[in-house]
Amino acid sequence: MIKFKVHSIYLLAALPLSSMVQNVSAKQPVRKPNIIFIYADDIGYGDLSCNGARTIKTPNVELLAKQGVRFTNMHSPAATCTPSRYALLTGEYAWRREGTGIATGDAGSIIRPERYTLADVFKSDGYQTGVVGKWHLGLGDQTGTQNWNGFITPGPSDIGFDYSFILAATGDRVPCVYVENQKVVNLDPNDPISVSYEKNFEGEPTGKSNPELLKMHPSHGHDMSIVNGISRIGFMKGGKSALWKDEEIADVITSKALSFIKTNRDQPFFLYLATHDAHVPRVPNQRFMGKSGMGPRGDAIIEFDWTVGEVLKTVKQLGIEKNTIIILTSDNGPVVDDGYKDHALELLGNHKPAGNLRGGKYSSFEGGTRVPGILSWPGTVKPGVSDKLICQVDMVATCSELLTVKLPSGAAPDSESQLNTWLNKGGIGREVLVLQNVNNSLSIEDGKWKFIAPGPGIPYDSSTNTELGNLNQDQLYDLTKDIGEMVNVAAQNPKIRERLRARLNQIKAGK
Numbered sequence: 001m002i003k004f005k006v007h008s009i010y011l012l013a014a015l016p017l018s019s020m021v022q023n024v025s026a027k028q029p030v031r032k033p034n035i036i037f038i039y040a041d042d043i044g045y046g047d048l049s050c051n052g053a054r055t056i057k058t059p060n061v062e063l064l065a066k067q068g069v070r071f072t073n074m075h076s077p078a079a080t081c082t083p084s085r086y087a088l089l090t091g092e093y094a095w096r097r098e099g100t101g102i103a104t105g106d107a108g109s110i111i112r113p114e115r116y117t118l119a120d121v122f123k124s125d126g127y128q129t130g131v132v133g134k135w136h137l138g139l140g141d142q143t144g145t146q147n148w149n150g151f152i153t154p155g156p157s158d159i160g161f162d163y164s165f166i167l168a169a170t171g172d173r174v175p176c177v178y179v180e181n182q183k184v185v186n187l188d189p190n191d192p193i194s195v196s197y198e199k200n201f202e203g204e205p206t207g208k209s210n211p212e213l214l215k216m217h218p219s220h221g222h223d224m225s226i227v228n229g230i231s232r233i234g235f236m237k238g239g240k241s242a243l244w245k246d247e248e249i250a251d252v253i254t255s256k257a258l259s260f261i262k263t264n265r266d267q268p269f270f271l272y273l274a275t276h277d278a279h280v281p282r283v284p285n286q287r288f289m290g291k292s293g294m295g296p297r298g299d300a301i302i303e304f305d306w307t308v309g310e311v312l313k314t315v316k317q318l319g320i321e322k323n324t325i326i327i328l329t330s331d332n333g334p335v336v337d338d339g340y341k342d343h344a345l346e347l348l349g350n351h352k353p354a355g356n357l358r359g360g361k362y363s364s365f366e367g368g369t370r371v372p373g374i375l376s377w378p379g380t381v382k383p384g385v386s387d388k389l390i391c392q393v394d395m396v397a398t399c400s401e402l403l404t405v406k407l408p409s410g411a412a413p414d415s416e417s418q419l420n421t422w423l424n425k426g427g428i429g430r431e432v433l434v435l436q437n438v439n440n441s442l443s444i445e446d447g448k449w450k451f452i453a454p455g456p457g458i459p460y461d462s463s464t465n466t467e468l469g470n471l472n473q474d475q476l477y478d479l480t481k482d483i484g485e486m487v488n489v490a491a492q493n494p495k496i497r498e499r500l501r502a503r504l505n506q507i508k509a510g511k
């Protein structure tokens, strides 16, 4: 355990020189700001009412947007979870590294202890750091070899987090247990947990062999071990007393996040709050059931909004509102049918989860990565709307500039400080940004033009109803005129196309 000092910096710049000379005691000790980074799962640009959703109301997110900057061009680094989270925490594009694709629930730690991470930025400045919610970055040393019944290492504490309360992977992957500070919560030692992603444990029912035991049926995949009447990806056995209840996940995650905030109210803290909403399986709490009229997916978004409201309320009650930066965004774009028959598609109505964007989760089109983005810092950041190109991969460098922490050499190679843009102080955003889809096809954009390099993979995935953006020819879109990426102008604009291709190749080569 590391001891933390409460440290203060003195801000003098706002005072006129004369008053400083006359009254030195007017120096106000100002604490470094707390950061709460709220990471939604699979919530799309158009899913929130602050971004134009009409069917779903998300008033708490709206409040946050009103008191902060709402970004209309914020990107997750990838169109799926693990690579986005990898890039967020390391400041390195995930496509540079093998083994950063969507992780199984028994994956070994993808971010190794020697890596410098976002949490390290805060830790090196004396912050208390915590992660609560969905992890999905692997745990333990090697895939399939973890001892789920002991201390699981390496884990979040090895990459800069003082406190962790996590779901090892996703709600739809075993093991379906909470892991607090790298130990499974509520585990009965007489009923140990076994996990396999290769074969079932003898005598254990699965969604495939025993569909009559299911309360929610898969639409594709998700037909292995059954937990709480829902079949998952992967096989597990034992750990009965430790199994989570799906309808309580949001409540549990939220209460752990609030406790972390309350415990650390008197010292600077960084909280990475990664919700499970609105990932599958969508089993919102009874309180939210039926609230959206759109079935479990809509209700899970309303549950997400409730979590945001609880955070806002707590920060206000503790009187740390003006000293707390809250960032809200999502790990990838939206998907409607992601593998369970939860009526999301039938009940969608006119709602457009990705707004006017094409594609969604998994896709190279904007719907894959252009996600909700809000930053609020009451009293310091001017509220407004920003259309500047920004990306979560920049968190490491941006936070290090904010705290004036020097990054070690070689750390966060793809992360750029965008502090003035994030704080709405006249920054111009990124010059270019490289993004990846589920097939690791790359695209590059500069705020106006978007070039999708030819890549393998199918153009359309019929199981998730997603246009993946894969094509074996060049694609170029003018996002300022054609946000929906409907007209491929690659042939008409050879110079722009080749400039972007060359820039992409340069970035791939690490220049």
Ligand code: NG6
Residues within 6 Å of the ligand: 041, 042, 080, 081, 082, 102, 136, 170, 172, 220, 221, 222, 233, 279, 280, 332, 338, 339
């Ligand atoms: C896919 C799963 C999907 C979801 C996704 C990861 C199937 C058929 N589909 O492979 O349900 O779990 O992985 O989502 O298994 S993410 O948001 O964590 O990237």
Ligand code: CA
Residues within 6 Å of the ligand: 041, 042, 080, 081, 279, 331, 332
């Ligand atoms: Ca996700």
